Amino acid sequence: MDAGPWTALGGLGWFLLLWVVMMAAMMFPSVAPTVALYARMTKARTPLAPSAFTAGYLLTWTGAGAVAWGVGAALSHLASDALAWDGGGRALAGTALVVAGLYELTPLKNACLTRCRSPLGFLLGSWREGSIGGLRMGVGLGAWCLGCCWALMLALFALGVMSIVWMAFVAVIIAVEKIATLRRSLITYGTAALLVALGIVVLIDPGAVPGLTIPGMHDMMMM
Secondary structure (H helix, E strand, O other): OOOOOOOOOOOOOHHHHHHHHHHHHHHHHHHHHHHHHHHHHHOOOOOOOHHHHHHHHHHHHHHHHHHHHHHHHHHHHHHHOOOOHHHHHHHHHHHHHHHHHHHHHOOHHHHHHHHHHOOOHHHHHHOOHHHHHHHHHHHHHHHHHHHHHHHHHHHHHHHOOOHHHHEEEEHHHHHHHOOOOOOHHHHHHHHHHHHHHHHHHHHOHHOOOOOOOOOOOOHEEEE
């Protein structure tokens, strides 16, 4: 299914199904400590609360996926030729990666990452009782996570949203940012530099990026 940068997203239902499965797989390593801590804190009183908490988290990302699909569908309808790889698609992919790298250095990214890296702090600061409360807390955690990771998701679209290689690449970055014990500044600047460099290479010589599927190249090779 990997057609490279700006892979066609298909129908809304199909895309959201794949999107939710992908988010669960990519985000689980980084969100698991928070879910586990919440489960221990609520197990005796509200056994279903952890499931509601997880559902709320995925609900936020489902909404983000629907927005992404809507933007992609609108752009495909309004400017499909202009955004083809040989048109503006390549420049857009490289620019998206550079933007993702620069976002790593913003105060908003730092604020969202701070909340995501402190499971206990988040839970105590947003505590709600019961399963409905757990659902609301999960939605809230998902919102902080979205603020932290939306630019990395944009980078994934720019590299190939259906590529297992790039999914793993982004998932590793997310996990390292949220759970690594290294200094945050080292991780932040390292991630920013990596994404900006990747964007520049895509702009200059996309064929030099390992694992990147160039749109149209596979069909040409088959012919």
